[in-house]
Amino acid sequence: MSRIGKLPIGVPNGITVTIAGQSITVKGPKGELNFQAHKNISVKFNDDTILVARPDDSKENRSLHGTTRAILNNMVKGVKEGFQKKLEVKGVGYRFNISGKKLGLSLGYSHPIDFPIPEGISILADEENKNMMIIQGIDKQLVGETAARIRAFRKPEPYKGKGIRYSDEYVKLKQGKKAAK
Numbered sequence: 001m002s003r004i005g006k007l008p009i010g011v012p013n014g015i016t017v018t019i020a021g022q023s024i025t026v027k028g029p030k031g032e033l034n035f036q037a038h039k040n041i042s043v044k045f046n047d048d049t050i051l052v053a054r055p056d057d058s059k060e061n062r063s064l065h066g067t068t069r070a071i072l073n074n075m076v077k078g079v080k081e082g083f084q085k086k087l088e089v090k091g092v093g094y095r096f097n098i099s100g101k102k103l104g105l106s107l108g109y110s111h112p113i114d115f116p117i118p119e120g121i122s123i124l125a126d127e128e129n130k131n132m133m134i135i136q137g138i139d140k141q142l143v144g145e146t147a148a149r150i151r152a153f154r155k156p157e158p159y160k161g162k163g164i165r166y167s168d169e170y171v172k173l174k175q176g177k178k179a180a181k
Helices: 059-080 140-151
Strands: 016-020 023-027 032-036 042-046 049-053 083-090 095-099 102-106 113-116 121-125 132-137 163-166
Touching: 016 042, 023 059, 032 059, 049 059, 059 083, 059 140, 083 140, 095 121, 121 140, 132 140, 140 163
Parallel strands: none
Antiparallel strands: 016 023, 023 032, 042 049, 083 132, 083 163, 095 102, 102 113, 121 132
């Protein structure tokens, strides 16, 4: 039995869960999320808990069991609290600016990069650190994907550490070339 999949998901007050067949909708103070469960996985909601079950121990059903439970748990957390990732822009002349639904990045290329901000995501500049951006949203997968796509424009390089990195990411710096004597 899946250790993750068999755990019940507690639904706090103020969050409504609607199950219609394999379609699950979770509404909360931050918004609404939808998920289409696989046909082999059964999802039941009773007494402020969500239970996920599988019909048998086939490899496909075992893999879907824990995954479905984790997605539903993240949906409940997302509509209650939301998710966020912090990205730090490091380097001389490297900067970003947010204007409307576009994120402008100057990362040392010959041209600026305009990144359209996806629907359901908000990007803010941190007040304490002007080189830090905060990516917020209710969908954990979309927040992580957006952060990864922004980071991919200029990953941190190992010699000076310039580029875009997660705020908690450690970049091990290499030693440069030594001059021949």
